[in-house]
Amino acid sequence: MLIFTEEEIRKYVQINDEVIQEVEGAFTDLQSKNVQMPPIMRVDIPENNGEVDVKTAYIPGHEMFALKVSSGFFNNYKLGLPSTGGLMFLINALNGQPEALLYDNGYLTDIRTAAAGAVAAKYMAKEKVHTVGVIGAGAQARYQLMALREVRHFKEINVCGRTKKRLLEFKHEMEEKLQVKVTIKENAESVVKNSDIVITTTPATEPVIQSEWVQPGTHITAMGSDAEHKQELDPEILRKANLYVCDVISQCEVLGELRSALEQNIVEKTDGIVELGEITSQKEMARKKVDDITVADLTGTGAQDTRIALYAYKKLTEEK
Amino acid sequence: MLIFTEEEIRKYVQINDEVIQEVEGAFTDLQSKNVQMPPIMRVDIPENNGEVDVKTAYIPGHEMFALKVSSGFFNNYKLGLPSTGGLMFLINALNGQPEALLYDNGYLTDIRTAAAGAVAAKYMAKEKVHTVGVIGAGAQARYQLMALREVRHFKEINVCGRTKKRLLEFKHEMEEKLQVKVTIKENAESVVKNSDIVITTTPATEPVIQSEWVQPGTHITAMGSDAEHKQELDPEILRKANLYVCDVISQCEVLGELRSALEQNIVEKTDGIVELGEITSQKEMARKKVDDITVADLTGTGAQDTRIALYAYKKLTEEK
Known part of the structure; x- marks a missing residue:
C-alpha cells in the first residue's frame, strides 16, 4: 500500500480544468453507470461536538475505488486544531486490497466540493x-x-x-x-x-x-x-x-x-x-x-471522492 | 498517525483470556453504554465476486474508536491471493484525528470473531x-x-x-x-x-x-x-x-x-x-x-472491532 501525505497531494493536485472535468465525470457516472454508492455512514460523538462520516462509491470500469473517512470536530478550535480532517483509501476493485492511503487531512474533499460548485455553475x-x-x-x-x-x-x-x-x-x-x-x-x-x-x-x-x-x-x-x-x-x-x-x-x-x-x-x-x-x-x-x-x-458524493482520488493517484504515481 | 503491520500485530495479539474479556466487554458495552454503532456500510462488486464492508462503533469512555474496512473477494484464489483482507483505523474521539492504522489484513477480525464464540459458549x-x-x-x-x-x-x-x-x-x-x-x-x-x-x-x-x-x-x-x-x-x-x-x-x-x-x-x-x-x-x-x-x-459488531483495536493499540504501544 502506497501512502501519500497532504504535502505531496497538495503539490500534485490543485484546482484546475482537469479536476473540474473529473468531478463532472463523477456526476455523469452516477447517471450512466451502475455506480455502487451506499448511504453515508456516520458516527456522532455529541459530547465532543464531533462527527465522523464515511463515503464510498465503486464506479464500474475503474480499477480502484475510494473509501473516505472524514471528521468534523467543532470544538477543535479550543485545542488549536483544524475542525475538519480526513483521509481516503483507494481499494483495488478486482481483489479488495488497499492500494493507497491518501492522508490528505480533507484537502481532496475541499477540491472536489469546490469543483462540484463549478460544474453546477458551468451549466446553470x-x-x-x-x-x-x-x-x-x-x-x-x-x-x-x-x-x-x-x-x-x-x-x-x-x-x-x-x-x-x-x-x-x-x-x-x-x-x-x-x-x-x-x-x-x-x-x-x-x-x-x-x-x-x-x-x-x-x-x-x-x-x-x-x-x-x-x-x-x-x-x-x-x-x-x-x-x-x-x-x-x-x-x-x-x-x-x-x-x-x-x-x-x-x-x-x-x-x-x-x-x-x-x-x-x-x-x-x-x-x-x-x-x-x-x-x-x-x-x-x-x-x-x-x-x-x-x-x-x-x-x-462518494462518486466525487472516487474520481478525485483516482486523479490524485494518477498524478502522484506518474510524476514519481 | 502510527502504522502497525500484520506481523507486529500478530506478535502482540493472540487468543487468550484477556482478548476474550475485551470482547465480552464489548457486548456488555452495547447494553450498558450509549454506544454509537451505525449500520454496516457495504459496497458490492458483483463482477469480481467481491464485497467491502465498513464497521465502526464509538464506545463512550474510550479515547479512541475503531473504523474497520474489510473485504471479501471470493475469486481471489484464482489470483493466488487470500479471499479476505482488511485494516482498522483508530480515531481519536476527542478531536477526530486518526491515531493509528492497524494494517492487519483481517487478523484482528479473526481474533475478535473467535473470542465472541468463546464468550457465547462461556455462558451458554x-x-x-x-x-x-x-x-x-x-x-x-x-x-x-x-x-x-x-x-x-x-x-x-x-x-x-x-x-x-x-x-x-x-x-x-x-x-x-x-x-x-x-x-x-x-x-x-x-x-x-x-x-x-x-x-x-x-x-x-x-x-x-x-x-x-x-x-x-x-x-x-x-x-x-x-x-x-x-x-x-x-x-x-x-x-x-x-x-x-x-x-x-x-x-x-x-x-x-x-x-x-x-x-x-x-x-x-x-x-x-x-x-x-x-x-x-x-x-x-x-x-x-x-x-x-x-x-x-x-x-x-463494530463494538468488538473497537475493543480489539484498543487492546491491540495498548499492547503495541506499551511494549515499544
Missing part, C-alpha cells in the same frame, strides 16, 4: 457574470471561487462573514490570487441582492438567505448543508427557483436544502427536481432564460 | 464438554477452537469440510496445538449428532445443519452468516432452541440466521430473543438445564 449560471457573492470566508469559500474562475470570468466578489479579521484576510488573499475587487458587505442580504452568483459555504442550521432577497437571474450554489440539522436557504427559494438541482436527490432529501423544503411541504418530490448528473450527461446549458433563478444543492 | 454451553464439532476447516475454525479452549476443557474435535487435504492439515495442526484427538467425519450430520458444542464457520447460503440432527444439550455457535444471502442453520433450529441469542438483534434480522427464520415465520421478533450483551451484563450462566439446546447467532 448566466454566461455573463459580473459579481459573485459568497457567504462565509473560510477555506471552502476560497476554493469555490478559484474553481468558479475556471468556468466564469467574474470581476468582483462580495463577501460577508462573522469575523472582521477573517474577512480582511479573505479580501487580501482573493484580490491577490484572482485579481478581482473584493467588497466586504455588512450582511448576507446585501451580498445576495448585488451578486449574479451566490455561494453559501456555512455550517448554518437556519437559513442565511431569504427568498425575497434573491433577484432574477441569480444562480445559488448551497454547499454547506451536509447533515440532518444543517440548512442555509429559506426553503421558499426552492419553490421560487426555475431550476433546482441536487447532486444526489436521495442525499439531499436527508441532508441537504431539500430536507426542510419537503418537511414544510414547500416542494414535493414530484416537482421536477433534477440531479446534476442528468445535466452533465446532456452537456447542454440547463438554464433556459437569463432571468431564471437556479439553485444547486450539494451534499457531497 | 454445558459446563462439561467432551466433544466439539466444527463445520468448516479454515482459519476461523481453528481460531474458534483456540478461543473455546479458554472457556471449556474439551477432549475431542469432530470436523467436516469440503477438501480432504485441508481437513488433514486441520487435524494435524489442531492435534498438535490443542493436544486433543481430531476425527474427520463424513458429513455434517455425523459431526452434529456426536458433539456437545457445534461451531459453523462456513460461507454457506443454504443450511448445513438440519434441526433433526441437533441432540439435547447441544450448544451451537453459527458465525458464518454475515450477509443477506448467507445461512448455515435450518431455521427450525431457532424454534427448537431453548435459548437463541443474537450478537445484535438488528444485525441478525438482516444478516444472520434470524433473517430466514423471520422470513419463513418460524420465529417472531417477540419470541424472547436475547442479545449476547444482556447475558454478559448479568455474568450468570444463561443455560438453564443440561439438556437445553442453545444457539448463538454471530454476525460481527
Whole structure:
C-alpha cells in the first residue's frame, strides 16, 4: 500500500480544468453507470461536538475505488486544531486490497466540493457574470471561487462573514490570487441582492438567505448543508427557483436544502427536481432564460471522492 | 498517525483470556453504554465476486474508536491471493484525528470473531464438554477452537469440510496445538449428532445443519452468516432452541440466521430473543438445564472491532 501525505497531494493536485472535468465525470457516472454508492455512514460523538462520516462509491470500469473517512470536530478550535480532517483509501476493485492511503487531512474533499460548485455553475449560471457573492470566508469559500474562475470570468466578489479579521484576510488573499475587487458587505442580504452568483459555504442550521432577497437571474450554489440539522436557504427559494438541482436527490432529501423544503411541504418530490448528473450527461446549458433563478444543492458524493482520488493517484504515481 | 503491520500485530495479539474479556466487554458495552454503532456500510462488486464492508462503533469512555474496512473477494484464489483482507483505523474521539492504522489484513477480525464464540459458549454451553464439532476447516475454525479452549476443557474435535487435504492439515495442526484427538467425519450430520458444542464457520447460503440432527444439550455457535444471502442453520433450529441469542438483534434480522427464520415465520421478533450483551451484563450462566439446546447467532459488531483495536493499540504501544 502506497501512502501519500497532504504535502505531496497538495503539490500534485490543485484546482484546475482537469479536476473540474473529473468531478463532472463523477456526476455523469452516477447517471450512466451502475455506480455502487451506499448511504453515508456516520458516527456522532455529541459530547465532543464531533462527527465522523464515511463515503464510498465503486464506479464500474475503474480499477480502484475510494473509501473516505472524514471528521468534523467543532470544538477543535479550543485545542488549536483544524475542525475538519480526513483521509481516503483507494481499494483495488478486482481483489479488495488497499492500494493507497491518501492522508490528505480533507484537502481532496475541499477540491472536489469546490469543483462540484463549478460544474453546477458551468451549466446553470448566466454566461455573463459580473459579481459573485459568497457567504462565509473560510477555506471552502476560497476554493469555490478559484474553481468558479475556471468556468466564469467574474470581476468582483462580495463577501460577508462573522469575523472582521477573517474577512480582511479573505479580501487580501482573493484580490491577490484572482485579481478581482473584493467588497466586504455588512450582511448576507446585501451580498445576495448585488451578486449574479451566490455561494453559501456555512455550517448554518437556519437559513442565511431569504427568498425575497434573491433577484432574477441569480444562480445559488448551497454547499454547506451536509447533515440532518444543517440548512442555509429559506426553503421558499426552492419553490421560487426555475431550476433546482441536487447532486444526489436521495442525499439531499436527508441532508441537504431539500430536507426542510419537503418537511414544510414547500416542494414535493414530484416537482421536477433534477440531479446534476442528468445535466452533465446532456452537456447542454440547463438554464433556459437569463432571468431564471437556479439553485444547486450539494451534499457531497462518494462518486466525487472516487474520481478525485483516482486523479490524485494518477498524478502522484506518474510524476514519481 | 502510527502504522502497525500484520506481523507486529500478530506478535502482540493472540487468543487468550484477556482478548476474550475485551470482547465480552464489548457486548456488555452495547447494553450498558450509549454506544454509537451505525449500520454496516457495504459496497458490492458483483463482477469480481467481491464485497467491502465498513464497521465502526464509538464506545463512550474510550479515547479512541475503531473504523474497520474489510473485504471479501471470493475469486481471489484464482489470483493466488487470500479471499479476505482488511485494516482498522483508530480515531481519536476527542478531536477526530486518526491515531493509528492497524494494517492487519483481517487478523484482528479473526481474533475478535473467535473470542465472541468463546464468550457465547462461556455462558451458554454445558459446563462439561467432551466433544466439539466444527463445520468448516479454515482459519476461523481453528481460531474458534483456540478461543473455546479458554472457556471449556474439551477432549475431542469432530470436523467436516469440503477438501480432504485441508481437513488433514486441520487435524494435524489442531492435534498438535490443542493436544486433543481430531476425527474427520463424513458429513455434517455425523459431526452434529456426536458433539456437545457445534461451531459453523462456513460461507454457506443454504443450511448445513438440519434441526433433526441437533441432540439435547447441544450448544451451537453459527458465525458464518454475515450477509443477506448467507445461512448455515435450518431455521427450525431457532424454534427448537431453548435459548437463541443474537450478537445484535438488528444485525441478525438482516444478516444472520434470524433473517430466514423471520422470513419463513418460524420465529417472531417477540419470541424472547436475547442479545449476547444482556447475558454478559448479568455474568450468570444463561443455560438453564443440561439438556437445553442453545444457539448463538454471530454476525460481527463494530463494538468488538473497537475493543480489539484498543487492546491491540495498548499492547503495541506499551511494549515499544
